[in-house]
Amino acid sequence: MNDKLTQIYEMQQSLDERIVTDRGIEKSLDEWVIGITLAMESEIDEIRREVNWKWWKNPKPIDKAALQGEVIDMWHFLLSLSRVVGLSADDIHRIYVEKNAENHARQDGTSAKEGYAV
Template identity: 60%
Template structure:
């Protein structure tokens, strides 16, 4: 079992435990909505650790806390993936395909509009 499969298996075990102990009965739409709201909350917690307020004195980033919040997001990603029917292998395969597509777009090898890199004047000289 690879690392991503291990993460999925551990998250499934945790999700199953929570669902059973709390007697949760939701449909896919409710799960997707709930998980994405939880992810929004985690993203907000990440944002609050960053010095984005230009009207305040900058603060040092607490990297340990920032890493913990990022890992909180990683708990929700496998849950969301599994709720929509994706396995760890599906995630890997679809990621690889989409990653190549994103590179192709950046390299001008895509018919999708809006990704062409415009040459700057200094690059033309």
């Protein structure tokens, strides 16, 4: 799994570097975080548009390929944001594994974090 994560991380790095170079983009960390998170919000809206969330309208068939494509667009921006804040593919894997274990501990009521006792 980590090899696949490393592969898509490196692919995104290459795309990001191409866009920055070809378009002559210069941004501060703040500007990158704001810009990428705004793009992610836009992608979330596009994901939502692919499903039947409007209870006042007749449902439509869900185009699963289009929905999956929008989710992948979100992955592009998530990988870009990860890179901008200094997370490597290995960091993403390690910190995710640690946080996932903590989230399970919270659900088990064994976390030191308050508010999760069962």
